[in-house]
Amino acid sequence: MSEIDALKLQLESLQSEALAAFSAADSLNDLQALRVSYLGKKGALTEVLKGVGKLPPEDRPVIGKFVNQTKQALAAALDATEAELAVKAKSARIESEKVDVSLPGRSGPKGALHPVQQGLDELTAIFVQMGFDVAEGPEIEDEFHNFDALNIPPEHPARAMHDTFFIKDMRNADGTEPMLLRTHTSPVQIRAMKRFLAEGGEPPLAVVAPGRVYRCDYDVTHSPMFHQVEVFKVDHDVSLSHLKGVLQYFLSAYFEKDVAIRLRPHYFPFTEPSAEVDIGCVFCAGKGCRICKGSGWIEVLGSGMIHPNVLKSVGIDAGEFSGFAFGLGVERMVMLKQGIPDLRLFFENDVRFLSRMGVAK
Numbered sequence: 001m002s003e004i005d006a007l008k009l010q011l012e013s014l015q016s017e018a019l020a021a022f023s024a025a026d027s028l029n030d031l032q033a034l035r036v037s038y039l040g041k042k043g044a045l046t047e048v049l050k051g052v053g054k055l056p057p058e059d060r061p062v063i064g065k066f067v068n069q070t071k072q073a074l075a076a077a078l079d080a081t082e083a084e085l086a087v088k089a090k091s092a093r094i095e096s097e098k099v100d101v102s103l104p105g106r107s108g109p110k111g112a113l114h115p116v117q118q119g120l121d122e123l124t125a126i127f128v129q130m131g132f133d134v135a136e137g138p139e140i141e142d143e144f145h146n147f148d149a150l151n152i153p154p155e156h157p158a159r160a161m162h163d164t165f166f167i168k169d170m171r172n173a174d175g176t177e178p179m180l181l182r183t184h185t186s187p188v189q190i191r192a193m194k195r196f197l198a199e200g201g202e203p204p205l206a207v208v209a210p211g212r213v214y215r216c217d218y219d220v221t222h223s224p225m226f227h228q229v230e231v232f233k234v235d236h237d238v239s240l241s242h243l244k245g246v247l248q249y250f251l252s253a254y255f256e257k258d259v260a261i262r263l264r265p266h267y268f269p270f271t272e273p274s275a276e277v278d279i280g281c282v283f284c285a286g287k288g289c290r291i292c293k294g295s296g297w298i299e300v301l302g303s304g305m306i307h308p309n310v311l312k313s314v315g316i317d318a319g320e321f322s323g324f325a326f327g328l329g330v331e332r333m334v335m336l337k338q339g340i341p342d343l344r345l346f347f348e349n350d351v352r353f354l355s356r357m358g359v360a361k
């Protein structure tokens, strides 16, 4: 075989090998590498061209023509394959970026009312249903509304029991009294009665006053900030049996079952007589358990007949009118209803606790 024929054969097999490699390429990067390995400066075709130099001068144009044809064929095949691959890559990208506009959107997590707020709403709603009006008062109070008007004069030992936060350098409008964070919602009783009378009202007056209160105290059952609901009614001939009837209805409604209640004589400065109210233990149905400490009863709130001095302090004739009042701790009520062991859970804002307790609104 002449050298020229050998070179022709070499070119033919190079071309068919290259075309096969091009059509097997499945990315533009692979194809670019093939372009370099066949047509580049150090590529296979350049290697063949080196052989041309050894041919006699008259044969060189003949084989030169073959080399050019091969080069053009390879270049054309590369361009065609490149165009195909570019189209494929584009449609793959379109496929991967396709958006189904008919899919429903992803919604964020739903918020919920805090368990204490739920408790406040639930407790207040029961009294509203019974015809009580809702009243609110300021959280920063003067001594008159927080203590004096509630029959807790200065030097009264109950003041010490209230662990009061006084506000430094803050006095009431006429400068006679220090201001404090209210220790209970009972001052709303005074404010609501005064407002009612100032507007020319005549008893009956029935009010529920939910709100935030403060005491300097912190442990598993006490927090420096907590919530109370104050309930009172003033009318002609309001008696202890009215109080007991309202308590029985309210506690059964709140715990969603017929709960037994008992009134234990107690002392509060603002009521006379006064009673602590127990319910039959909602955990053991009165049989005795750890939560009721084996007694079958759980203390839930303090109550009594409004002390005549309290009525007098707002200008209600205690001879003509009487009233009952009671106040309860919202956190305690929610803990009893939901079986929550530690009051601090309400204020630590652990989302696991809050979302388990939460009712989405």
Ligand SMILES: [Zn+2]
Residues within 6 Å of the ligand: 281, 282, 283, 284, 285, 286, 287, 288, 289, 290, 291, 292, 293, 294, 296, 297
């Ligand atoms: Zn029990």
